[in-house]
Amino acid sequence: MILNYFKLALRVMLRRKFFTFISLFGISFTLMVLMLIVSYLNSQFASTPPLTNVNELVIVPNIQLKKEYFDTIPKYDTTVVDGLTKIDTSFDVKSAGQSNSTSDLSRRVIEDYLMNLSSSKTISYASNGNNFDLYRNNQKVSISVSYIGPNYFEILDYKILEGRLLNENDNLQSKHVIVITHKLADKLFGKSQKVIGQSIEFDNKDFEIVGVVETPKPQNRLFRQNVFACESLFKEGTDNFYFGNCFYIAKGPVDLIKKDILFAATKIPFQDPEQYNELILTPMSYKELFASNFDFSEDPTKAFNILKYILMGIIGFFTLLPLLNLVNLNVSRIMDRSSEIGVRKAFGATDNHILYQYIFENVIQTLLGGVIGLVMALVAIYYINTSGLLNDMELSVSPTFFFYSLLATLFFGLLSGAMPAYIISKSHIVTSLKSKQL
Amino acid sequence: MIQLQNLNKVYRTSTIETTALNDINLSIDKGEFLSIMGPSGCGKSTLLNIMGLLDEPSSGKLVINGQQISDYNSKAMAKYRNQHLGFIFQSFHLIPDLSVVDNVELPLIYRKMSAAQRKTLAKSALESVGLSNRVDHYPNQLSGGQKQRVAIARAIVGEPSIILADEPTGNLDSVMGNEVMEILLRLNKEKQTTIVMVTHDENMANMTHRLVRLYDGSQVQ
Incomplete structure (x- = not known):
């Protein structure tokens, strides 16, 4: 029966070429956009380097x-x-x-109050990016330097492409060594030159490049830096100077470490109670940090939920319009085959047989649209990634991407086919036969 | 085999009520070839549709093989149609997107049967109507007579005990009409299939065992 339905689905598509073209265009374009959204979300939140620990990661940004x-x-x-x-x-x-x-958090607050939390497996800290301009071959190259504490690369596990990462010894000896991202390496030295061992100068010092890491795909303030140096070099001696963020990998539930941080905050004394008498630390997960960029709410969980609902609304709205259009097209297409329904029912098809047949046909058509949409999405992703069109944004393609793309396709197929199929399955046999469409 | 008792069919709209069948009492024996005649709009097709469980009577009973079919639910009716009834329509009603053999297979799709078995039975049915050389053609590649023979093959492939034919020769010229009629007569004779045929053609009707005439929804002969 399935083979029969499959053959019929293909024949119907081939017979009504113009209609098939319109349907497939709508389906594939919509699915391409949905796939690009999936790809974007995947590149931002997937549990891959440097965010392998994304689900256990807690950040205190300020x-x-x-x-x-x-x-x-x-x-x-x-x-x-x-x-x-x-x-x-x-x-x-x-x-x-x-x-x-x-x-930013000061070093004193980090070292005295936030470094000894029992609910965390790994703790580190890093400065926000300090910006410098370099000049290479008469071209200005902007860099953003982060001074990182021990264990930083354990928490954010950047993928090493060349050389090594910074270690405890580098930090203790305040060595002038740095790790840079591969995109910066390409900008500074081109793709063919050896990078390890080269030096660059910023902050009036020379730094030797000891490692190159892959530029992270996520685009947010956590990953704006493209140069990593030892935290011991950060404004040497200025302990109370505003420094940066704290990072934790939770041992158990993330909420536990958030509670620990909030409790630690109550222990921090006010330097000048006349000026300020309330101190707030806001520990947040990576997703909440991402959402906090949009200023929806001071509460990170609430901000994330608002962002989630807005995103769902946009996706829902974007899907709904072509979906309604497709439902409309499907209704007219199926009505065109009304007589066939009459014949099938006369020869023993039940309402359910008709319902499943038309849903199946629609899913086949949508899957075909999904394949075209996938090819279009892959081309668009390649173009976005290689052209630097969207502010160096890099979209990713992974098994998760394919899984959600397939899910979106099936969902779209079922939803757009179910209602027309239901309407036609309930049609009266004699009325259907009288339509004489065959 | 088929008994219609006090059968009525009334079509109602918000403003008008039309009686299509008025107190029909009819008994058809197993193996009988019955034809129904009457002017257009007299209720012939409605009667055939009710016998074929494609439509429901407004009142009265339909009994086939001792079972009161009019009480069945839609799923049971679908199963009954699939296993016991075969239909031949005036305008063939072949599915244009399916090949000849796939069209003939149609009733078997709704039975639990392997694809190979379906194919064998469909080819055998096509052979019996002389179309074994048109298996992989599509309906638009066939003449009217060939289309109707495919429709007959589709009606007999499941070996139903009753075939209901609604003006099977109505769209055919006399040569092709006679060919189709010969097949139906052979089927009735060789397999003892009960056939009820609606027709406008007096000559065709005279070839059958019995003729029933309808006028304005009532049986007049």
């Missing part, structure tokens, strides 16, 4: 200091007691404003 000011407002009310006018006074305390400061 420290927030607050002070709320209050005004006391007196209220006067007059009453008459024993024939005499008396004034009744009451006071309202109202917020008169807030002072607020958000900055």
